[in-house]
Amino acid sequence: MRVYNFNPGPSTLPTEVLEKVQAELLDYQGKGLSVMEMSHRSPEFSDILARAKQNLRDVMKINDNYEILFLQGGASLQFFMLPMNFLSPETKADYIDTGSWASKAVKEARPFGSINVIFSGKNENYSRIPSWNNLPFSDDALYCHITSNNTIYGTQYKDYGNPGGPKLVADMSSDIMTRSFDIEKFSMIYAGAQKNLGPSGVTLVIIRKDFAAKAKSDIPTLLQYKTHIEKDSLYNTPPTFAIYLVMCITEWAVKKGGIDALEKECRVKAGMVYETVDGTDFYIPTASKDSRSLTNITFRLKNEALEKIFIEEAKKEKLIGLKGHRSVGGIRVSNYSAMSLKGIQTLVDFMKDFEKRNT
């Protein structure tokens, strides 16, 4: 029996997608070989790549001003690839520090240009997202970097208002394909696939063409955005099987009804958990109410000694991966697109029952 998997990433994938992948693992569409064994330059893989891209455009409403790339190295590689491509000692970018990953992005960018951290939530234990109003944007920043959702702290931008600021670059690793956004507000979006898009090992980059045109060419070939745009993500051997999974999962997302349907379901599921947390003082939410994440819901138990027991007893109900990040403790419910309503209902029932048994 499959468990309800609340791991923050790598994380749960749709069972029906895994069943399809399983069925064709040794023989893709009667070709007599696995997708893993195919040349990345074969017509079959070209089709997989093209469909993955088109599905992403369809689901997230990405227009032709933007290129879609599949890279390797995770968000951590983008932390330095981005500034290496666009900054120099004479130029500047704004960064908003809303958590551990945002802070790593700042650290890796510093050697490449002038980095202006226009907000840091560090002294507030990263419990909130700043309001877009009154942020001290630089006049001459080439971009403003944000982390759209903070997996560890359970916070998330409610909108991308950004009045008066430069176009955004967002690390959307933990909430991409869970809610709609206006792509035109962004110069670039990147996301490790392993939360909402597929397995680990492939990184989605959505980059605005006129932004990419300003990228450097005097850096290692593999680290140039231009290389991957020119070669359509086939400069070197891409992670073919991971891209195939992205194709399958985005196909599933299309069938679900696209981003609006996914967002609606995500909000319903998150609402069920937050309602349970808010309806008692047995559970204590950790993120500011106005900054709560839809994809990573974090809370403590009033009696922190019970947290270990909560996690152990949840496992018996097939609810796994609920332990909060080691840097903050407590409980974390990762509510990605592939988490079923039934999984959330089972969790909420368990939470209520656990409370009853322990008060």
Next chain:
Amino acid sequence: MRVYNFNPGPSTLPTEVLEKVQAELLDYQGKGLSVMEMSHRSPEFSDILARAKQNLRDVMKINDNYEILFLQGGASLQFFMLPMNFLSPETKADYIDTGSWASKAVKEARPFGSINVIFSGKNENYSRIPSWNNLPFSDDALYCHITSNNTIYGTQYKDYGNPGGPKLVADMSSDIMTRSFDIEKFSMIYAGAQKNLGPSGVTLVIIRKDFAAKAKSDIPTLLQYKTHIEKDSLYNTPPTFAIYLVMCITEWAVKKGGIDALEKECRVKAGMVYETVDGTDFYIPTASKDSRSLTNITFRLKNEALEKIFIEEAKKEKLIGLKGHRSVGGIRVSNYSAMSLKGIQTLVDFMKDFEKRNT
């Protein structure tokens, strides 16, 4: 029915391994989730990682002077990561240019230090590997970079004699785990997994500890070998499913009898193809006899117009992926570890029959 897949990479994988992967795709060892859905910090994945490393040590006789790392980005990322970690404008490395990939390694290294190309086969259409004797090694090179096997040109080093030269760094992407070597001759070995070790998307790096100790720390965190050594390949989310495949395939290699058994079989299979090519003037081998590759066997047809027909008719016998690289043309037989003796026998029978029908 499964085809005989001679693709140069991504390439054929052992059917029995794929069957095992298929069987546990939705439920790994009764845990109720796929390997793709597991946290990379879970006990289950820690075990997969540890077993993959130990299998590699066992199969290839890698001693404890060396670290084993799983990175992303393919050999192409190592082309600049290596010199970025070890070179500076004042220091030097020797490079031997035996093909397109070796030449790319040279190009990506140049910005980081003094690169001394001590042999280039470019003017001979990369048809041979130089003899180790009389190579003009630099007195002060920090390493000598080689490409152990040239997938495109069908050439391969017969030994790693290297008298009087610095320790080697080898790109072994296309012949790792097909023949034995003395690890002590190397400061570092790297290999994209997609030919002999697994699917694309994971890069094996075997690095000598005292060499790694000299690597830089003032470069992006993800590009430091030290980062991955300290964090045991878990600095950021690794390509977990690809590493799991490496574990499965190295387990299969252990059962086969390790490197000596793999090499013996590789030589038998390659011998069957070369014997067929040499026994006629219908087929014309392209690599120098003393430099012939065991893993990529390249030849032309005397009547080049027949090559397209050869490839098309081979497909009807379920023999696929035989087309030579677009830069050289002709036929290429990729004879990696997972290619069965039966596949090679079927190919050789076809070659003889094709010759008979066309002379």
